[in-house]
Each structure stands twice: as C-alpha cells, then as structure tokens.
Amino acid sequence: MAIRLQRLPSASPGIALAARAIAILFALITAGLLLAASGAQPLKLALQVLRSTFGSGFGLEDVGLLVTPLILTGLSVAVALRIGAWNIGAEGQFYAGAFAATGVALFVPGPTIVMLPLMFLAGAIGGLIWILVPTLARAYADVSELITTLLLNFVATLLVYYVATGPWLDPGGHALGTTARLKHDVPEFIGMVHWGFPIAILVAVITAAAFSFTRWGYEVRIAGSNPQAAKYAGMPFRRHLIVVMLLSGAIAGIAGMPEVAGTVHRLQGGISNNFGYLGIMVAVLARGSCIGVIAGAALMAVILNSGIILQTQGVNTSTVLAITGLILFFTAVGDELAHFRIVSSKPAEA
C-alpha cells in the first residue's frame, strides 16, 4: 500500500467551498501572527472588529455602503472574463461614470425623479466610453486590453482630480477640492444604505440571468471559453467581444453614480477608494460567477470595514492591504489544492 496524491480535472463544489473557507481562515491566522509580531494583540483587535461590524446597525450599514460599488466593479470584471477579457480598468470606468453622472447633475436642470435615472444612464455611458478604445483595439488590432484598460485608469483619475479642483470646484467654497454638493440624492433604503445597494444586486441578478437564460449568453459562453469552437459553430466572436466588453465598462460606470449621488454627494479626487482594483479581486474570489460576485463583494466590504476599524486602533493602513493580499494568495492555493485527493494504492506492478 502506498499513499499518493492524485490530481482531478475538476473539484467538486463542496470541496471547493471548504477550501475557500479554510484559505480565508489561514489568511486571517497569518495576518494575526504578523500583527502579534508587530506588537499588537490580534485577538483583542479581532473582537473589536467583530463587535464594531456586526454588533450594531451602524457597522452593518457601513458595510452596506462599501458593498454597493464592490458588487458592480466585481461584476464588471466578471462580465469581461466571460468573453475571456481582463478588464483591469474598472477603476477608470468608475471615475468616468462618476464624472458623467456629476456633470449631468450639475449642469442639467430637472426634478430629482427624472434626474436620477438620467444620471444612472450617464454613468453607464461614461464607463462605456472609457472602455470603447481598448475594446476596439482588442477586437480589430488584437491589442491586449490588459494594458490599455489599465493605462486609462490614470487618465480618468487625473481627469477627476482636475475638474474637482478646477472648473467644477465648489463655487460656494465650503470644501476644498470637491464639486458643490449634488442637488439630487439617491434615496435611502435601510438606514444610511441608499437604493444603490438593491439596484447593484438587481444588476448582478439580471446579468447572471442574461448569461444563463438567453441564446446570446450561451454564445458568449462558448466564444469566451474557446474562440475556435465559436468559429466552428459560426458564432460572431468579434461582435460578442465588443458587446461584452462595452457592457463590462458600462457596469463599472454605473458603480460610480450611486457613489457620487448616494454616498459622497460630491465628486472629488480619490472618490473610487480603489473599488475598481478591488473589483478584480472580488471577481476572482467569485470565480467569475455573476451571483458569486455578491458574496465576494460582501467579504471584501467586511475586510475594508475592518481595516477602517483597525486604523482607529492604530494599525497601519498597509496592514489591511496585506490582509487582502493574503486572502487572495491563500484562495489561489486553496483552489489548486481542492483538485487533489489522497488515494492509497498498491505499488504499480512492474
């Protein structure tokens, strides 16, 4: 009898989920050890975090505010992955969406009931325009969207800094480096959590349904998984690539709108809070599943919120970033290990 490892071509969902849970646990333990090594008391800090997050309505509301943009940016990345594209530019599209929604709010007159849908639409179009060039470059010249979407992030970030400190600077002068307070607010849903939260979940559900229950979704699934097979079946790969990438940009743009009109109420530099980049992690945690993105975003929001609490306890901000990195790392390891099983077998006969 000999014990050996065998790699299976696919992992069963139960084992995969267990591997995820263990991976997160390991990441937290490692983070705890690091905190202990730097002189903090990890258990006390953990209790503090749990109490502040789940012990009160306020804590949960904070998480709710964080989860809203994360669902949408995560969904944006997950959607692009469906056609095999890496949208690293959700950050830039988020800014572009926030910029467009703010522009409409500042310069178009109208009642709030009309203005909010209009701003929502402006956000989507802003994100779409921001991914348009990378999309066409990929579709017609095979330029890697990884690079182009990433580079446009810096352009969008600086554009928003510029308008917020320059042409759109609050004329009332109440605050430095932001636009005036927007006249139209996304109404509140529960407590501080605005309607952006249920809308984000709705967008995720509708997108998931579109992929599962339409002919278009099926074609995208095939084309994204194997472009050669799409060619074989006569499916228009390029058209699907363009549509899906534009959709991905639009969703990230939508994320910017409730952030401006619901959470911050102003456009300011740094408004994205890295939500675009964190969306990549959310999508990876969700294994590219549109519904899974909701769970991934929730986890990420709890981590971010914990980070804020830890900061009030005097822990460095980079530590929080390190914890998120550790979770991603351990998850990747866990995903791979979930493919293995231990078998005992007789030694192979000669």
Added chain:
Amino acid sequence: MAMPDVTERPPGTPPLVQLRGIAKYFPGVVANQDVDLEVWPGEIHALLGENGAGKSTLMNILTGIYQPDAGEIIIDGYLKSFASPVEAIAAGIGMVHQHFKLVRAFTVAENIHLGWSETPRAISAQELEARTAQLSASLNLAVRPDVRIDELSTGEQQRVEILRVLARKARVLILDEPTAVLTPSEARELFKALKEFVARGNAVIFISHKLDEVLEISDRITVLRGGRKVATEPTSACSETMLAKLMVGHEIVLDDLRARGPNAVAKSNEPVVRLREVTARDSTGHIVLNKVSLDIAGGEILGIAGVAGNGQKELSELLTGMRAASSGQIMLGGRDVSTAGAGDFADFGVGHIPEDRLRSGLAPALSVTDNAVIREYDRAPVSLGPWYRPRAAAALARKIAEAAAVMVPNYSMPIRNLSGGNQQRFVARREMRIATKLLVAAYPSRGLDVGAINTMMRYFVELRDAGVGIVVISEELEELLNLSDRIAVMFHGEIMGIVDSAGADIEQIGLMMGGQRAATPVRAAAMVH
C-alpha cells in the same frame, strides 16, 4: 561510390549504428516494436514510411530525446544509452530536425557556438566568426558567419544546422525530411554535401516519404510501417512501385463496409456538393488548395487520402464553411454557398467532425450540456425566441449521450473529463443529427482504439445508408479502402486523381500520394456519373 556491403567489410568492423529490438510505447499506441537497424560507415541510409509509421520516434530514441522501452543501441560496437541529445551528440550522433532549432536573432557564428563545450569562455565576435569560417572551410559547407539567421534563406539555414551538428564531430547525421523546405537546386547542393560527408567514412540517415529522392540519394532503404520494420533493401534492388507497396502495405483485408443494407437509400444522381475549380489561400497568401473540382453524391462515402499537410485540413474547412474560397464555386444541394459561413453550412445540413476536436469541435472547459447543444441551441426546443432553456438543453445532451453510448455521470461537468473516444463519439452523434446533406469527418479515428474506430465506421455506414454524402479524411489507407466508395488522393493542395475503392490499385494510390497524377484524366474521374 562503392555500394556498402556488409559482406565486403573486413571481419570485426562494427556498424556505426546498430539498433536491436527497439520498442517504444505511448499510452494506447505502439510507436515502435522489434525494430532492428544497421547503419554502416560510408552509407546514406534512407528511412521510409508514412506519417505515423514510427520514423521520427525511432530517430528520437537514437538521439536521446526518448528512451526505448525495450531494445539496445550499439554505437561503434559499444552498447550505449542516451539520457539526452547532449549525450547522443557526444557519441557522434546528430540530428537536423524538420523545424530548425536556431536562434533567429543570432548570427551564424553565434548559433554554431551556442551551447557547445568547446566554445571558449571569453571570445570576441571576430574570433567566433573566424572559427566558424574555418569550420565551414574544413567541412566544405559554405556559410556566411556574420549574418543573422533571419536574413538567410531556408536552404542556408539548413546548412547552418548541418554545420552545427558536424562541428560537434558527428559521425552519423540524421536528417528529417530535409528537402521539404528546399528548392530543387538547394536540394541538389545538399545531396552533394551529403555524399562528400559519407565519403569520409561517416553515415547519414535520411528520413523521407518521397520515393524518387530516396532512390536518388540513398545506398540502402529501410521501410517502416505501423511502427515495425518491414524491409531493408539495397537501393539498387528497389523501384518506386515496390517501395510504395511496402510503405502502404498489401495485406489489406477488405471488410464489407462498402456493401449496402437492404433498406439503404441508393446513391443520388445529383451531387449534394459540387466544387468547381476552388482555390484557397492561407493567411500569408500561399495557395493551400489549387483548383479543386469534386462532386460528392448523397449516399456515398468519399475517402480523401494523402500524406498529412497536403491540403486535407483546408479542404475539410472549405466544405464546412470555416474557410473562404479565394476563387471557384461551391454548390450545396443546388445552392451557391461560395460565400456562406460556418453557421450557414450547418443550417444547410452539413455536419463536421473536425481534425482536432478539443481545439475546435468542443469548448473543453464547458459542461457536457453546453457542448451538446452547440449545433441546435438556436432552435426549439433548446431556445424559444431569444430565450435559452437549460432544461431542454440538458434533455438534448442526454439524448446525444445515449445515442453515442457515452456514460455521463454529471452533465454539468467539463467535457474534457470524458475520455478521447467518448468525446469523439459524442461529437460524431451531435454532428450526425444535423448532417442531413453532408458529413465531413477529418481524421475521425486518430487517437482512438480499435473498438472506438469500428463504432465510428458503423456511424458513417448508417448515415450513408440514410442517403447522406460523407467525406472521410484519413491517413489510414486500409480504413479508407474498407469504408469508402471512392478515394481522392491529395498532394500539395491538388487532387491527383479519384479512384474507385473496388479493385483499387494500392500501389497506384501510393504513387499518387507521392505526387504522381492518376493515369486516367482527373476531370473525368471527378465526375459522379
């Protein structure tokens, strides 16, 4: 040059290379079995065989790329075992592969000295070039030491490869299809260089499937078929006809697959597919199919024979709408489909079992269900209007799996988890559902075991008896003779001729595979009636 003859040598002279009882097995495949080979000093020894006959595997064993599962390698009288090509070259055995292994951005001198233990640790470019020029002069192989590989013609690149091997004091030079990339004049120069090389007491092993050049250059010829040695003969005792026969094999048992059942639909009078002077080019503009004219009737099986890479794949893509013709006309059931796409062909009733099912016929990472409905997802019951119905899709997947006799434990698991034979049957059954006019099967038995091959053949017979036209591309001539009504032979993107399988002359097919035209005019033979 004197004919090397074993009996004329003084007793005790060992062969340069001696292989005894070499065997090599890959999962499910016997690549070599009981192969003996002797190569003497001063000899150009040709290794002849069809694709998959085991030539390359045997040479990969001799050069240390593979290790044999049985048998001995004896070099100059000493038993050797090579763990890597480095050890083989140290023992004087070097190989020039069909695809050159040169660094394109390096100069000739740099390539010659790359990875060579005799290259001095520190040396200037001028010295490297001088050393190269010296080697080039002493081995009588003209190269330009200071030129980058990119700037050389294929023939010059090959000379660099040969110089690289000879500089390392190789006594046995193995060349894999060396003339495939050469112009006729370059080939003549190569032959001259090879003759000079063996005149110095060395030996060349020359791999080819071109009969004429083998007869021209070699002293002795060894023929491999199905991984075994069939014969070793002095070239003076060989003829093209005899070699073709040895290469293809003559003990072919004809099954009655060609016989129709009592309920079979007769062969149609009107062709289902008609190609007229169709020419196709690859992405770089080279002609891959040259003025191909072909009629395929309903209820007949047309076999396409030929050495792989002579336009068969392109023909299968053309017949299924995956490749556009650059000129000529394609008619499908009386409709001009010259400009239609793959989706249109499928809608018109053309099924396609592609050459590489995992690369194009399937999305390996997606579920069995997703892969099952790739042809019928756009119609009821799998979809209604724009809506896709996963349950209906799963039901169709079950139906296909049942027809293919594939056990699927879980329809949402990735299809790559199925075995190769199961995947192929699954694809075949899926395509048979839509193939109401034509089924194109490219190398359908590649990688399958005998049982799975028989099942595939039965599928084709079943479809033929239902009145569908079938094109089967294969490099197994026996398989084509047993199955098809007619066989078209392809060479360099052209159809050399079409012969009836009944009473087909295998030697003639072998010659056509080597580039000879059919005795009967091609156009006349291409007509159905």
